[in-house]
Amino acid sequence: MPERTVAVNGVELHVVEEGAGPPVIFAHGFPELAYSWRHQLPAIAAAGYRAVAPDQRGYGRSGKPDDIAAYDIRHLAGDLIALLDDLGEQRAVFVGHDWGSMVVWQTALLHPDRVAGVCGMSVPFSPRPPRPPTELWREAFRDQFFYILHFQEPGVADAELAADPAVTMRRLLCGVRVEPGAESGLVSADDGRDFLDRFPEPDGLPAWLSQAELDHYAAEFARTGFTGGLNWYRNFDRNWEITPELAGAKVQVPSAFIGGELDPVLVGAPSSTQGGWLTRHQGDVLVPDAGHWVQQEKPDEVNAALLAFLDFVAEQERA
Numbered sequence: 182m183p184e185r186t187v188a189v190n191g192v193e194l195h196v197v198e199e200g201a202g203p204p205v206i207f208a209h210g211f212p213e214l215a216y217s218w219r220h221q222l223p224a225i226a227a228a229g230y231r232a233v234a235p236d237q238r239g240y241g242r243s244g245k246p247d248d249i250a251a252y253d254i255r256h257l258a259g260d261l262i263a264l265l266d267d268l269g270e271q272r273a274v275f276v277g278h279d280w281g282s283m284v285v286w287q288t289a290l291l292h293p294d295r296v297a298g299v300c301g302m303s304v305p306f307s308p309r310p311p312r313p314p315t316e317l318w319r320e321a322f323r324d325q326f327f328y329i330l331h332f333q334e335p336g337v338a339d340a341e342l343a344a345d346p347a348v349t350m351r352r353l354l355c356g357v358r359v360e361p362g363a364e365s366g367l368v369s370a371d372d373g374r375d376f377l378d379r380f381p382e383p384d385g386l387p388a389w390l391s392q393a394e395l396d397h398y399a400a401e402f403a404r405t406g407f408t409g410g411l412n413w414y415r416n417f418d419r420n421w422e423i424t425p426e427l428a429g430a431k432v433q434v435p436s437a438f439i440g441g442e443l444d445p446v447l448v449g450a451p452s453s454t455q456g457g458w459l460t461r462h463q464g465d466v467l468v469p470d471a472g473h474w475v476q477q478e479k480p481d482e483v484n485a486a487l488l489a490f491l492d493f494v495a496e497q498e499r500a
Contacts, residue, residue: 182222184475186242187235190256191265195242196264198233202224203297203495204270206261207234210279210303211410212342212353213240214401217278220480221487224475228488235264237281239409241401249335252412254420256290262295271295274494276487278302278476279446289432298435298494300487303444303473306436306455309427313418326371326379332414342377342407347399349377349407354390354398356380358472359445367445389478397434435461437490439483441471463490 187194197215199222207218215234225232236243239252246252251330261284265273274297277285282301289299310317318330332338342349356366357380366379386392436459438452452465466486471479 187264187267189267190259190439191253192238192244192246192256192260193239194235194244194260194264196233197222198231198234199223200229200231202229202231203235203491203498204231204233204265204268204273205491206264206273206275206283207232208237208261208275208277208281208284209234210277210281211238211413212350212402213279213281214398215463216397217474217477221276221476221484224480224484225487225491228491230267230491231268233264233268235260236322237284239412241405242448245375245405245409249412249415249447250419252409253416253423254284254287257284257413258291260460261285262326265295272297272498274298274300276300276302277304279304279473280410283307286432287420287424287427289434289436290427290430296434296500298437298490299432300437300439300490302439302475302483303441303446305438305440305447305450305452306432306458307450308458309421313421315418322368323434324371326369326374328367328376329414329417332374332411335408335415338376338411339406341377341407342411343402346402346407347395348382350402351386351395352377352380352382354395354474354477355383355387357445357474358441358443359448360436360443368449370393408472415447431457432459433461435463435490435494437463437484437486438465439475440465440467441473441475441478442467442469443471444473444475445472485494 209217218234222232275285282304289296476483
């Protein structure tokens with residue numbers, strides 16, 4: 182699969198791409214890499230699209246600015262638009278997972294003329310809140326542990342996650358799923374445990390994750406650490422402050438959502454809450470027996486849903 186480094190928007194991005202045709206840009210989440218789309222890129226390319234996935238800023242072999250503010254939403258969305266410019270294309274479908282979902286949703290609001298369609302995975306669209314997000318979360322989770330608040334203090338989660346990247350990636354890739362009624366490691370009792378302690382050591386790897394795949398993640402994060410990705414979380418309030426024009430904004434381009442039925446993120450933020458904010462929504466696909474890492478856990482189901490959406494968008498673009 183061809184790889185290259187692209188200088189865009191003040192940062193170098195390591196990019197993996199395959200195929201030719203209408204562009205589809207994939208944005209990964211935390212803690213992930215372009216590698217997280219390894220099952221999607223070949224399938225999307227085989228269907229006649231140009232599938233492109235960067236290690237986003239702060240990750241993998243891409244640039245990692247020191248300034249926390251360099252990871253705000255205008256920079257992150259700007260990276261994807263600059264990558265689209267580098268491809269020589271005016272519009273693309275943007276597909277995001279986890280934090281990447283938040284970036285592509287906001288890209289559709291900030292740059293609607295460049296977005297032919299948007300598909301979020303695992304994290305539904307969320308409209309601009311009335312107050313800075315961390316204020317609302319501190320009120321809502323006053324007596325609980327909430328991982329995003331835990332990530333706010335520079336250096337704390339960074340050191341915890343980097344102490345043993347193999348343990349970090351194994352516990353997170355195997356553990357971010359929840360059976361109905363069970364406790365989630367993302368929101369849980371405020372009992373003094375660290376973040377990783379809330380995800381038990383698995384008995385073994387699930388069928389969808391090989392040791393070689395886990396080793397790839399562990400090696401990359403052992404080399405880079407986790408600070409770049411954590412800095413995305415440290416911009417929630419800044420993102421709110423710098424986008425006042427998005428109050429009440431709705432996503433006007435064709436949209437789709439794909440998630441796992443056992444994803445703990447969807448326990449607190451079900452996809453049903455986004456309906457009124459997506460004016461051309463093509464529906465939600467909730468994949469049975471899939472947790473948070475849905476595109477890796479159930480690639481066949483995800484690829485089928487994604488291709489149906491891409492074909493719909495392509496038809497709209499031709500009309």
